[in-house]
Amino acid sequence: MIKEGRPLSPHLTIYRWPITMMLSILHRISGVALAVGFVVFVVWLEAIAFDALSYASFSAVMQSSVGQLALFGWLFCFFFHLANGIRHLIWDSGRLFEKRQADLSAWFVLITAVVLSGGYWVMV
């Protein structure tokens, strides 16, 4: 009994992506990336503690260009997820829900994440 041509609610693909939408999905993506990073973190701990996988080969992988890119990616994801997490905690308290506030805080989070991860990378 499905009639053809009935109006559908708009799908994700027809929206112009506002910054708030982008940050929402980026929060999930960075969370998943950090979960993968946690696996590597545990491997790193095991390598140092037990030499099951030698620490030398672990650090060799991490010092390759792919390893460095991954490390910087995780660093950015960490600061982004942290800053946007604070934004979420503020929302939980019922604040910053106005459209303009949500847009501004989104840019603030993004810039903070870039500055902190870039700064940390340069300093360490």
Place this chain on the structure above:
Amino acid sequence: MTLRSPLSRVLGSGSAKEGTDHWWMQRVTAVALLILGPWFLFSFAGLDNYSQADIAAWVAAPANAVMLLLASITLAWHSMLGIQIIIEDYIHGPGLKVVSLILNKFAHVFLSVAAVLAILKMALGGSL
């Protein structure tokens, strides 16, 4: 008329019996990680040398070992809660969904136990 028992109303936990526990613990672990995460990055940045022995000695310092244990367990917990939501949102087949949810729990418990053992090994020395 309601079919809920007075006890169920008082406990306020609804049919899932857990109420807001998942949501709340996600926030609590998030707040803990606001401290533990930056602590890790900035304490680690303070090392002069990153040889295996230097990092192991850094982990072995009691204050660092305690913070790392807390960080590993809290991170695993927070990650488990987050991945659980993503599975619940995107995986719909009842079989695959339940299997993924269980594997998610197993993987995170496994990772946290492995991390704890490695940290304790370094903190307590050769006795392990």
